[in-house]
Amino acid sequence: MTLKSLAMTAVLALVCGAAHAEQVRVYNWSDYIDEDLLAKFEQETGLKLIYDVFDGNEILETKLLAGGSGYDVVVPSSTFMQRQIAAGAFQKLDKDQLPNIEHMWDLIEERTQQYDPGNAYSVNYMWGTTGIGVNIDKVRQALGEDAPIDSLDLVFKPENMEKLANCGVHFLDAPDETVPLALAWLGEDPASQDPEVIAKIEDVYAAVRPYIQKFHSSEYINALANGNICVAIGWSGDILQARDRAEEAGKGIEIIYNAPKEGAQMWFDQMAIPADAPNPQGAHAFLNFMMDPENAAATSNYVYYANGNKASQEYLNEDVIGDTAIYPDAATLANLYTTAPLDDKTQRFVTRLWTKIKSGT
Amino acid sequence: MMRRAVLIAVPYFWLMALFLVPFIIVFKVSLSDTALAIPPYVPTLEWRDFRTFLSQLDFENYIWLTQDDLYWKAYLSSLKIAFLSTLMTLAIGYPVAYAMACCPEKWRSTLMMLVILPFWTSFLIRVYAWMGILSNEGFLNQFLLWAGIISTPLTILNTNTAVYIGIVYTYLPFMILPIYATLDRMDASLLEAAEDLGCSRIGAFWLVTVPLSRNGIIAGCFLVFIPALGEFVIPSLLGGSRTLMIGKVLWEEFFNNRDWPVASAVAVVLLLILIIPIMLFQRNQQNQAEAGR
Numbered sequence: 236m237t238l239k240s241l242a243m244t245a246v247l248a249l250v251c252g253a254a255h256a257e258q259v260r261v262y263n264w265s266d267y268i269d270e271d272l273l274a275k276f277e278q279e280t281g282l283k284l285i286y287d288v289f290d291g292n293e294i295l296e297t298k299l300l301a302g303g304s305g306y307d308v309v310v311p312s313s314t315f316m317q318r319q320i321a322a323g324a325f326q327k328l329d330k331d332q333l334p335n336i337e338h339m340w341d342l343i344e345e346r347t348q349q350y351d352p353g354n355a356y357s358v359n360y361m362w363g364t365t366g367i368g369v370n371i372d373k374v375r376q377a378l379g380e381d382a383p384i385d386s387l388d389l390v391f392k393p394e395n396m397e398k399l400a401n402c403g404v405h406f407l408d409a410p411d412e413t414v415p416l417a418l419a420w421l422g423e424d425p426a427s428q429d430p431e432v433i434a435k436i437e438d439v440y441a442a443v444r445p446y447i448q449k450f451h452s453s454e455y456i457n458a459l460a461n462g463n464i465c466v467a468i469g470w471s472g473d474i475l476q477a478r479d480r481a482e483e484a485g486k487g488i489e490i491i492y493n494a495p496k497e498g499a500q501m502w503f504d505q506m507a508i509p510a511d512a513p514n515p516q517g518a519h520a521f522l523n524f525m526m527d528p529e530n531a532a533a534t535s536n537y538v539y540y541a542n543g544n545k546a547s548q549e550y551l552n553e554d555v556i557g558d559t560a561i562y563p564d565a566a567t568l569a570n571l572y573t574t575a576p577l578d579d580k581t582q583r584f585v586t587r588l589w590t591k592i593k594s595g596t
Numbered sequence: 597m598m599r600r601a602v603l604i605a606v607p608y609f610w611l612m613a614l615f616l617v618p619f620i621i622v623f624k625v626s627l628s629d630t631a632l633a634i635p636p637y638v639p640t641l642e643w644r645d646f647r648t649f650l651s652q653l654d655f656e657n658y659i660w661l662t663q664d665d666l667y668w669k670a671y672l673s674s675l676k677i678a679f680l681s682t683l684m685t686l687a688i689g690y691p692v693a694y695a696m697a698c699c700p701e702k703w704r705s706t707l708m709m710l711v712i713l714p715f716w717t718s719f720l721i722r723v724y725a726w727m728g729i730l731s732n733e734g735f736l737n738q739f740l741l742w743a744g745i746i747s748t749p750l751t752i753l754n755t756n757t758a759v760y761i762g763i764v765y766t767y768l769p770f771m772i773l774p775i776y777a778t779l780d781r782m783d784a785s786l787l788e789a790a791e792d793l794g795c796s797r798i799g800a801f802w803l804v805t806v807p808l809s810r811n812g813i814i815a816g817c818f819l820v821f822i823p824a825l826g827e828f829v830i831p832s833l834l835g836g837s838r839t840l841m842i843g844k845v846l847w848e849e850f851f852n853n854r855d856w857p858v859a860s861a862v863a864v865v866l867l868l869i870l871i872i873p874i875m876l877f878q879r880n881q882q883n884q885a886e887a888g889r
Contacts, residue, residue: 291851293851293852294851296851296854297850297851297854299634300633300634300635300636300854301634301635302634302635318632321632322632322633322634322636323633323634324634401748403732408837410852447837448751448754448836449754449836449837450837458731461731461733462733463731463732463733510634579630579632579854582852582853582854583853583855586848586852586853587664587666589852590666590845590848591666593837593838594837594838594839594840595838596665596666596669596670596840
C-alpha cells in the first residue's frame with residue numbers, strides 16, 4: 236500500500252466516523268409526530284436524523300434493558316420510565332443545553348415529578364388520556380339514540396357488548412391501561428397495587444370477553460377509520476387521528492372520543508436520553524428542538540395530543556386547544572387519575588391475569 | 597488428511613458458532629434470576645468467581661413452567677396448529693407439485709418461477725396483504741357479498757382460521773419444492789411397467805409414485821412443521837387474542853414480564869420439543885443413505 240492510499244483510507248475513515256457522530260437516532264411511538272418537523276430539524280441543526288417507531292412500551296423497555304439500543308432519544312411512558320430510571324437506563328439531562336426548557340408547563344411538570352423526581356432525566360413530549368372511541372352511527376344503530384358513549388357501561392355491561400359484538404370492539408393490549416380502566420368502572424382505586432383488588436377485574440372482562448374481537452395497541456386507528464370496528468378502548472389522540480382519517484376518506488364515518496365519566500387514566504410520554512446514547516449532544520439538540528413552542532404546537536396540531544409546553548399554546552389550532560377531549564376542562568381534569576409502576580411479583584400476576592383474560596387459559 | 601480435517605471442521609465450527617454457543621447462553625440465562633438492571637437478570641455472564649457463579653444458578657424457572665397450565669396448553673396448541681397446517685399444506689402442495697412434474701418440460705421452469713415468485717416480496721407485506729383480504733370490509737367479504745353468497749360479512753381475520761390460512765399460504769412453497777424435486781427425478785418407465793403389469797392408474801399412483809416421493813414429502817413436512825411451531829408473526833397479525841401459541845407466550849414473558857430467565861426456559865423447552873422431530877428426520881435421512889448404497 237502506498238503512502239498516498241494509506242492517507243486516503245485514513246481520511247475516509249475520519250469522514251465516516253464524523254458522519255456517524257453527526258447522526259441522531261430517535262425511537263418514538265408510531266403516528267406520533269408531524270413528519271415535516273423531521274426535515275426541519277435536519278435543516279436547522281445540520282444533524283442527520285434517523286427516526287424509528289414502536290407501538291408498545293414493552294418493546295422499548297426490552298431494548299433499553301438489553302443495553303446498546305443505539306438510540307439517542309427515546310419516548311417511554313412515565314410509569315415505565317420510573318422503573319427504567321431505577322435500572323440505570325438513562326443519563327441525567329444537561330439543562331444548560333436545553334434553553335427551551337423554560338417554556339415547559341409547571342402543571343404538567345408537577346405531575347411528571349412523581350415518576351422522575353426533579354424532572355432530572357426527562358421532559359414531557361405529549362400527554363393524554365385513555366378512553367372510548369366510537370363510530371357513532373353504528374353504535375346508535377346497535378344501542379339506540381341514548382347509547383352511553385361517555386361511560387364504561389358501554390364496554391363492560393354484557394347487554395351492551397352483546398349488541399356491539401357484530402360491528403366489532405377492540406381493546407388496547409396494554410394491561411397497565413386496561414386493568415385501571417376496569418377498576419375505575421368497579422369503583423375501586425384504579426391505581427391499586429393489591430392483587431386481591433386487581434383480581435376483581437377478571438370477572439368484569441370474563442363477562443364481556445366473548446364480544447371483544449381483538450386486543451391490540453395500534454391497529455384500532457385504521458380499523459375505526461375504515462369502519463371495520465365500531466368501538467375501541469384506546470389513547471385519546473389515536474382515536475382523534477382515526478376521526479380525521481375517516482373524515483378524509485369521506486365515507487361518512489364519524490368517530491367520537493370521550494374520556495369515561497367514571498374517571499380516565501392520564502399518562503405522560505417523556506423524552507429521555509439512554510445512558511449509552513452514542514450522541515448525547517445531538518440528543519439534547521433534538522429535545523431542545525421539540526421544546527421550541529412552535530414545534531411543540533406543530534406536533535400537537537398534527538397528532539391531537541396535548542403537550543407539556545405552556546408557551547406552545549398560542550400556536551395551537553382552535554380544534555386542538557379548544558377541544559376538551561385533548562385539553563380537558565377543569566372538571567374533567569379533576570376526574571383523571573395516574574398510576575404507578577408495579578413491583579415484579581404484582582407485574583407477573585397482572586400479566587398472567589391479562590393472558591388468562593385474553594386467551595381463556 | 598489435513599485437508600479432510602479442515603473440511604470437517606468447517607461445518608462443526610458453523611454449528612458451534614450459530615447453534616451451540618447461543619444455546620448455552622440462553623440455557624444459562626434460564627438458570628438465572630430477574631433483576632432491575634441492564635441486562636435484567638443476575639448473575640450475568642461473568643466468570644470472575646466461578647464457584648459463586650454456579651451456586652447462584654438453579655432450575656426454579658423450569659419448575660415454574662410445570663406449575664402453570666398456560667405453558668403446556670400453549671405448547672399443545674402450537675403443536676396442533678403446526679400439525680394441522682402441515683397436513684393442509686401437504687394436501688394442497690402435493691397435487692401442485694404433481695401437476696408441475698406432469699407438465700411438458702418447457703413449462704416447468706416457468707411454473708417453478710411462479711412458485712418462488714412470492715419470495716421476492718417481503719413476508720411481512722404478504723401477511724399484511726392477507727389482513728386486507730380477510731378483514732370484515734376486506735376483498736373476500738366484499739366479493740362474497742357482491743356475489744350474493746353471504747348476506748353479512750364473515751369474521752375471518754383475528755381468528756384461528758386466519759392463522760391457518762396465513763401459515764398454509766406462507767409455507768406452501770417449502771412443501772411444493774422438495775416434493776417436486778423428487779417427482780421430477782422419478783423414472784416414468786416405472787409407471788409404464790406398473791400399468792403393463794395390470795395396475796390401474798390410481799393404483800400405480802399409490803403403489804409407485806407416492807412411495808418414491810416419500811423423501812420429498814418428509815422433507816416438505818419438516819420444513820413446514822418446524823418453523824410453524826414457533827411462529828410468532830402470523831398469529832400475532834392474523835390471529836385473535838384467543839390464538840394461543842408458544843411464540844406469543846415467549847414474547848409476553850420477555851416483553852410484558854421482563855422475565856428473561858423464564859422466557860429462556862420456555863425457549864429451551866421449545867427447542868427440546870423440536871429436537872425430537874429433527875432427530876427422527878436425521879435418522880430417516882441416514883437410513884435412506886444406507887439403503888441407497
